Amino acid sequence: MREILLESTYFGAMLSLAAYEIGVLMKKKFKLPIFNPMLISVALIIIILIFCNIDYESYYDGAQVLSYLLTPATVCLAVPLYEQLELLRRNIKAVFLGIASGVVTSLLFVLLMSMLFHLDHKMYVTLLPKSITTAIGIGVSEELNGYVTITVAVIMITGIFGNMIGEGVCRLFHIKEPISRGVAIGTASHAMGTTKAMELGEIEGAMSSLSIAVSGLLTVAGATIFASFL
C-alpha cells in the first residue's frame, strides 16, 4: 500500500484538497481561529505523512500542481486591485504611507527582538524579510547572507499565523476602515494573509493584494539598510 502512495501521481494533490476541506468543515463547526483551514490542513498532512512513513518529496511530487498555479494566481491579484482603482486613487497617499509604516515596524521589531535574544548577525538578517512574500524573501535572505531555509520556514509560519489572526487583530485593535484592514493583513502576512482578507471583503482583498507587492519592494530596500544595524 505504501508503495502505491509513494508512486502515485494524484495522492499528494488529493490529500491536500481533502485536508483543506476537513479544515473548512472544522472551521464551520467550531468557529475558533485555531481551526484555521490552512493550519489544520498543513498539520493534518504532516501527521498523515509521518504516520504512513511517506517522505516530503513523494508527497510534493503529486502536490506540486497546486504550487504551479501560485504565480498565475498572484498575477491575478491585479484584477481585484483594478476593480478598486477609484478607491485606491483617492487614498493612495494613506495606503502607501500605511504600508511603509508597517515595513519599518517589521524591520525595527526584528532588530529589537534580535538584540533582546542576542541573535547573531546571520540569524538577524534571516528574520528581516519574514513578513513578505516567499519569493522576494528568499532573494533578500540570499542577498544578505542569511539562512534561506529558515527564512522560508519563518515566512510560512507568518503567513499561516496571519491568516489565523487577521480578523481577530482587526477587531481587537478597532481597525475600522476596510482599506486599513486590507493593508494591515497584507503587509503583515503577505499572500497567505491576503486569502483571509479576500474573505473579509473586496476592498480588504484588493488593498491586501497591493500591500504584498509594495511591502515586498520596500523591504528589499529597507532590509539592506537595516542589515548594517546589528
Added chain:
Amino acid sequence: MKYVKQFGVILFFSFLGEVLNALIPLPIPASIYGLLLLFTALFTHIISLEAVYDAAKFLIEIMPLMFIPASVGLMTSWGILKGVWLPVVVITLLSTVVVMAVTGKCTDLFLKHGLGKSENETRTGI
C-alpha cells in the same frame, strides 16, 4: 473556450513576469512583475477586464490551497530550526501581531487626516 482563453492571457502575463525576472538583477519574483504588468495593462485598457475576469476569480478563490504543499515543507525544516526554534517562533508570531496592529492603526490615522477619503464617504459620495 472562454476559460481557456482567459487562462492563456494569465499565463502570458506570468511568462512576461518570468522574462523580466530573468533580465533584471533584482530579487523580485515573476509573480510580482506579472501582477504589476497585468494591472498596468488593465489600467491602460490594453486588455479588458472581461479578458481575464472569470479565470482570475477562480484562481484567487482556490489560492489558499496553493500554499499547502510548500507549507507542508515545514516538516523538513525541523532539523535546522531545532536549536533556535524558541526565539525564532516567538519573534515570528509576536511581530506578525505587532506589524498588523501598527499598520492598521497607522493607515486608519492617515485616512482620517485627509490623506484619503474614508470608505463611507467614498461609498456615499459621487
